[in-house]
Amino acid sequence: MIVSPSLLAADFARLGEQCEMVNDSNADWFHVDVMDGVFVPNISFGSPVIKSIKKVARKPLDVHLMIVDPQRYISMFRDLGADILNVHYEACTHLHRTIQQIRDAGMRPAVTLNPHTPVSVLEEILPDVDMVLLMSVNPGFGGQKFIHNTYDKIRRLRKMIDERHLNTIIEIDGGVDNNTAPLAAQAGATAMVAGSYVFGDKDPKARIAELKSLKQ
Ligand code: DX5
Numbered sequence: 001m002i003v004s005p006s007l008l009a010a011d012f013a014r015l016g017e018q019c020e021m022v023n024d025s026n027a028d029w030f031h032v033d034v035m036d037g038v039f040v041p042n043i044s045f046g047s048p049v050i051k052s053i054k055k056v057a058r059k060p061l062d063v064h065l066m067i068v069d070p071q072r073y074i075s076m077f078r079d080l081g082a083d084i085l086n087v088h089y090e091a092c093t094h095l096h097r098t099i100q101q102i103r104d105a106g107m108r109p110a111v112t113l114n115p116h117t118p119v120s121v122l123e124e125i126l127p128d129v130d131m132v133l134l135m136s137v138n139p140g141f142g143g144q145k146f147i148h149n150t151y152d153k154i155r156r157l158r159k160m161i162d163e164r165h166l167n168t169i170i171e172i173d174g175g176v177d178n179n180t181a182p183l184a185a186q187a188g189a190t191a192m193v194a195g196s197y198v199f200g201d202k203d204p205k206a207r208i209a210e211l212k213s214l215k216q
């Protein structure tokens with residue numbers, strides 16, 4: 001299981017320390033949530049904060065753009081050091097072009113689906129992306145309840161990927177904890193984002209290790 005702790009739930013007054021915790025844990029990536037207050041009803045953080053994270057992070061940055069017109073910022077996020085760039089299907093009119101531009105810029109492209117968007121819309125784009133990020137909550141806030149329909153959605157996506165003999169990563173974001181993560185893993189997810197479950201615990205490294213040990 002790939003584990004990507006979401007810094008949205010970190011204490012920003014101690015961001016360096018929290019990044020070191022992730023460095024020292026067996027997490028795989030840093031999940032970096034960028035919100036513009038337009039695509040989602042919340043604003044998180046932007047370039048200056050990401051620049052500081054990149055300076056200390058010793059693991060790849062899994063950047064999740066919850067912004068309108070993400071294609072306008074591809075080179076900016078490349079320059080900031082994003083390794084994986086997640087764009088929302090709902091925010092991209094020319095998704096194919098955007099995905100190509102992300103790859104051409106040297107990053108790994110990923111497409112994200114809101115809870116209401118069916119996985120069937122991925123039929124044509126699936127071979128072009130390295131990862132599909134399924135939102136298991138409505139994006140915009142940490143600490144929300146996992147939407148149970150996501151398990152079926154994961155199964156349908158797993159089937160699409162296997163039928164095409166692809167090795168696309170299925171990442172789940174929102175409400176991931178010790179109850180929901182094992183079920184999501186069983187359904188076929190291969191990566192977990194976790195915010196409040198990790199940073200809200202007094203032993204965040206143990207929570208990361210627990211998610212890391214999940215088997216499909
Ligand atoms: C929500 C963000 C998530 C968020 C998850 O819009 O995309 O990455 O940090 O938080 P938890 O794990 O607390 O649901």
Ligand code: ZN
Pocket residue numbers: 006031032033064173193
């Ligand atoms: Zn996210």
